[in-house]
Amino acid sequence: MVENLCGKTSNEEQHFSSPFSIDELRTLDFALEGVLFQQLLRMPSPPYSSDNLKEDEFLALEDFLHTAAEGLWRAFWHKNKPLPYFVGCPRYPGSRFYTVEKAISRGRLGGLCGAALMSKNKGNLHARWDDVVKFVLFKRNLLKGKESGFSSSVVCEALFYAIHILFSRSLSKYNTVTTDYVFVSVIDSKFGGVVKLGGDLGKLEVDLNNPYQSMAEWITSHAEVSISPWTEYGTSLEM
Incomplete structure (x- = not known):
């Protein structure tokens, strides 16, 4: 599918447009002027391998996403009001969401695939996919053997989660998130x-x-896919 969405050079390098326009980046840069905000957030990297490596990675991911969201909320929206989002981790599209600690206690840590920033919905006690504001897909050794960009399989997996989130939003009666696009880091x-x-x-x-x-066929004919170049040492999070 991805091969039909993008052109390729002679060395099979993929070409997608950027998900962020120059005007959007300039607006963000202007908004950050004079704002006390930690602009660089780095995903913690375990210094050595251990039996608890995945536990360490997902605890770091959960904290990373929450810290980024809270920093943006305090800087641009409300300094004192509580953060209207929380972080949940699914196992696959359509699965329920867990905190990392709960996934560990229930023996389901091994199945976690990433983390989602989700709107707190007072009308429903259970987290739903239409509450997802931002999804982060976690892949160990992301660029191993792929120095020029993401592999087609990784892009397809990200698109699979993205379309599931869009479907969930379109079918929701709560409409907590109403945009017709989704970002997947x-x-x-x-x-x-x-x-x-x-x-x-x-x-x-x-x-x-x-x-x-x-x-x-819908993605090919009626949707727009854009991908940012990967970034080393820092990670992009678009709210």
């Missing part, structure tokens, strides 16, 4: 980048016999 402990998917879901015609082919 793809990171490990050293590198990161952003995949953006947006489009009119009203043009999606689902074939129940082959829903994944329907999604691929």
Whole structure:
């Protein structure tokens, strides 16, 4: 699917547009002037391997996402009001969300795939996929053997989560998040980048016999996919 969405050079390098326009970056840069805000957040990297490596990685990811969200909230919205978001970790698209500690206690840490920043919804006690504001897909050794960008399989996985989030929003009766696009950060402990998917879901015609082919055709014909270059040592988080 990804091969049909992008052109390739002779060395098979993928080419996507950036998810952030120059005007958006200039606006952000202007907004940051004179604001007391920690602009660089680094995902903690365990100095050595251990039996608890995945536990350390996901605890770091959970803290990283919460710290980034809280810093932006305090700097640009409300210094004193409580953060209206929380962090939950799913195992796969459609699964329930866990805190890392709860996943550890229930023996489900091994299945976690990433972390989501989610809106607190007073009308529902259970976290839902339409509450997802931002999703971070965690991949160990993200760029191993792929120095020029993300592999097609990683991009496809990010798009799979993105379209699931868009579907959930379109079908939600709560409408906590109403945008027709979604950002998915793809990171490990050293590198990161952003995949953006947006489009009119009203043009999606689902074939129940082959829903994944329907999604691929919708992405190809009616959606826009953009990917930022990966960044070393820091990780991009678009709110």
